[in-house]
Amino acid sequence: MSTPATPPAQSEAALEREFIFLFEELADLFGNPRSLGTIYGLLFWSPIPLSMEEIVARLGVSKGTASQGLRQLEHLGAIRRTKEERSRTHTYQARMELKPLIAGFLQSRVIPRLTAGNERLAQMEDMVAQLPEPRKSEAQVRLQRITQWHKRGASVLPFVQRLLQGT
Secondary structure (H helix, E strand, O other): OOOOOOOOOHHHHHHHHHHHHHHHHHHHHOOOOHHHHHHHHHHHHOOOOEEHHHHHHHHOOOHHHHHHHHHHHHHHOOEEEEEOOOOOOEEEEEOOOHHHHHHHHHHHHHHHHHHHHHHHHHHHHHHHHOOOOOHHHHHHHHHHHHHHHHHHHHHHHHHHHHHHHHO
């Protein structure tokens, strides 16, 4: 059975806040809620797995925020959930490997957006075809350019996925 985490010493508390802040900023940079970074930062810093109740107490977030954040982090592959024998409480621990974080981000954010982008570009192509000249020609040039950008972005994805499989 897991023992409750004790509050960190004064110097450790300052360093813990810095870890949390760093991951809050990264979460925000990638379009995720800052609370996701807050939770991950605490788990990354913690030498032991923490329960949801410990996370709520240490961060001062609501149970709903903690629950939703833990689910998202687990979905991204950023944390592990464990349950010790004879215990009804789950604990959570940050995965420190970069590979599952990047792979989770690609699967949950990048690939769906690229797929949606393909659909939107097809719709735009139909819309451009209905424009009168000379606007139609100008719009086709712009659509071709953005389609090239989209294809270049999508062409990098398989390379990144192969890199992740090799590590």
